[in-house]
Amino acid sequence: ITVKAADRDLHSGLYGGAAANPIRILARILADIHDKDGRVTIPGFYDGVEETPSQILKSWEALGETAETFLGPVGLSIPSGEHGRSVLxxxxxxxxxxxxxxIGGYTGKGFKTVIAAEASAKVSFRLVHKQNPEKIRAAFQAFVRERIPADCSVDFHPHGGSPAIQLSYDSPFLAKAKDALSDEWPKPAVTTGSGGSIPVVGDFQTYLGIESLLVGFGLDDDRIHSPNEKYEMSSFHKGQRSWARILDALTR
Structure with a gap:
């Protein structure tokens, strides 16, 4: 999204306190998207969101993960999401x-005391269950427009969207995959969820009615999407073996 105010960058000594500052407008809008308890405040955002079954939550609790052990390796310790829910x-x-x-205004070295003409942000949403991406996009845009001053404007630049996919927790395909993985790895497999931008998988389910089994392999310290991202050869080789086991199990 890009918020636009004056028709050019302005000198803050000449226009400060009078001219709208798009950086301030954008920062306030972004801050309004979450409440003090970490919930998203966009109207209708949680439509279609289901509660996680108690037996699944118990299986996650049994893993012994805490906010400190989960966030500690990245230098954090306090969850920022919805209060009252575990990090998992x-x-x-x-x-x-x-x-x-x-981004907005002057970001180079030294000072340039301007009031920027525009400011931009990239915003993404991770969806679950039956959330509708188009409805959420429309609600988000309405949420933003309501907070734009009358003499300013906002532009939106969409980058696509896809509904979440979810297999039934008692899916026979999921059960077979878990057994196959447990045969390959030293610890029993656990059903988890994950965010991943693979829209074609949603299309398989929406348009073809075909469920997709997503099984990836990696380690907590692979630094995904960060500098020095890596991938261990052990994940690659045992991943190959795991998929051989899964495919064999699915044919039975």
Missing amino acids: ELTWARPSAEFNGI
């Missing part, structure tokens, strides 16, 4: 709204 439920089963980048 927040990341595996709950929807989220995140800000992936923000």
Whole structure:
């Protein structure tokens, strides 16, 4: 999204306090998207979101993961999502709204005391269950427009969207895959959720009625989407063996 105010960058000594500042407008809008308890405030955002079955939550609790052990390796310790939910439920089963980048005005070295003409942010939503991406996009845009001053404007630049996919927790395909993985790895497999932008998988389910089994392999310290991202050869080789076991199990 891009918020536009004056027709050019302005000198803050000449226009400060009088001219609208798009950086301030954008920052306020982004801050309004979450309440003090970490819930998304966009109207209708949670439509279609289901609660995680108690037996699944118990299986996650049995893993012994805490906010400190989960966030500690990345230098954090306090969850920022919905209060009252574990870090595993927040990341595996709950929807989220995140800000992936923000820019505006002068960002070079030294000072240039301007009031920027525009400011932009990249915003993404991780959807779950039966959330409708088009409805959420429309609700988000309405949410933003309501907060734009009358003499300013906002432009939206969509990058696509797809509904979430979810297999039934008692899916026979899921059960066979879990057994196959448990045969290959030293610890029993656990059903989890994950955010991943693979829209074609949603199309398989929506248009073809075909369920997709997503099984990936990696380690917590692979630094996905970060500098020095890596991938261990052990994940590659045991991943090959795991898929051989899964495919064999599915044919029975």
